[in-house]
Amino acid sequence: MKRLIGILLLTLCVVRVSAQSNDRADYEEHNRVVNLEAEVRIDFQQEYLGEDLYKPNSGFKGKYLTIALDGHINKHFYYAYRQRLNRAHKDESFFDATDWVYLSYRPDKHWDISVGKQVVGIGGYEYDRSPIDLYFNSEYWNNIACYQLGVSVSYAIGEGNDRLMAQVTESPYSTHQDFMFAYNLMWYGKHDWFNTIYSLNMTEYQPGEYIYYVVLGNEFKFDNFKVQLDYMNRATDKHAFFFQDFSIMGEVSYMIKDKVNVFGKATYDVNKSGVEGDYSVLPGTELTRVGAGIEYYPLSKGRKDLRLFAHYSYSWGVNGNPSGAIKDNQHFWGVGLKWNMDIISLTKKIFKKDGKPNKTEQTEG
Secondary structure (H helix, E strand, O other): OOOHHHHHHOOOOOOOOOOOHHHHHHHHHHHHEEEEEEEEEEEEEEEOOOOEHHHHEEEEEEEEEEEEEEEEEOOOOEEEEEEEEEOOOOOHHHHHHHEEEEEEOOOOEEEEEEEEEEOOOOOOHHOOOHHHOOOOOOOOHHOOOOEEEEEEEEEEEOOOOOOOOEEEOOOOHHHHHOOOOOEEEEEEEOOOOOEEEEEEEEEEEEEEEEEEEEEEEEEEOOOOEEEEEEEEEEEEOOOOOOOOOEEEEEEEEEEEEOOEEHHHHHHEEEEEEOOOOOOOOOEEEEEEEEEEEEEEEEOOOOOOOEEEEEEEEEEEEEEOOOOOOOOEEEEEEEEEEEEEEEEEEEEEEOOOOOOOOOOOOEEEE
């Protein structure tokens, strides 16, 4: 679902051209008015419950087919749109399969205001990554409707290594009741080897009833070695705040010569609160999942437009949700490939190289 929340939303106009300097790359990026691309992922997978093959989740699967469109209208307004074409629309509208579609206004390099359907501002690196780049996930990840209509305001501190965001959206649990909202505060930090995605969240699960999140997403990077570790605590007014309902997600990865990435991952979901409020990890749940995988990028010069992969995971414990994604004694493995398709990219001379608006605008193919 590449798939970081505020930083990704604010830098969706990623330039994939050969640039001789960072200044030239920034110039090209800010002058992009149309960028259309697609992503596809095809898997062959098998799921076993004990020794029994679970056929509905086995075999060839068209996991993801998405199109993404983004660009600048002028030097202050930019837009982004992503649609999942692999989702069925029989019982939902076309708009339900829209991950995001929003318009943003950036009066200067610090402020950014966005309106439309966007990613709900919940912290953590597992939650933040695009679904197309994930193979097995926590129970929480599998049961949260992370794309909702709303408005957000963010402010970049100093040179932008820290960004704060305040957001109001429809509640991810609006499928249970109408007219419910989520209120989110985010901090994105980027400091050499240590990065953060932290959040405080207050989400209605019933009208006037809230579940509160404290989410600490941490990333440690040392050359080609990376560790991502998330802690998410959830609580309502009906039980103790800490350590009764929470999830821990961790992943360790190592990239070898820009060609091969090996990783190991573990997740732990638990809800011992015994009360209603968390619709993502139901009461009575205690689940552990561990696994590993490998990714291979065959294209030259570090390009990531084509990826082959294989992965395996095993889970055990109790799921309070009988129809939940993770089950006791569950084996899950898969192989597949993912590729990007650049469809069209057009630029217009909105900015000069010094960052000032250009009086004469010329379209370039």
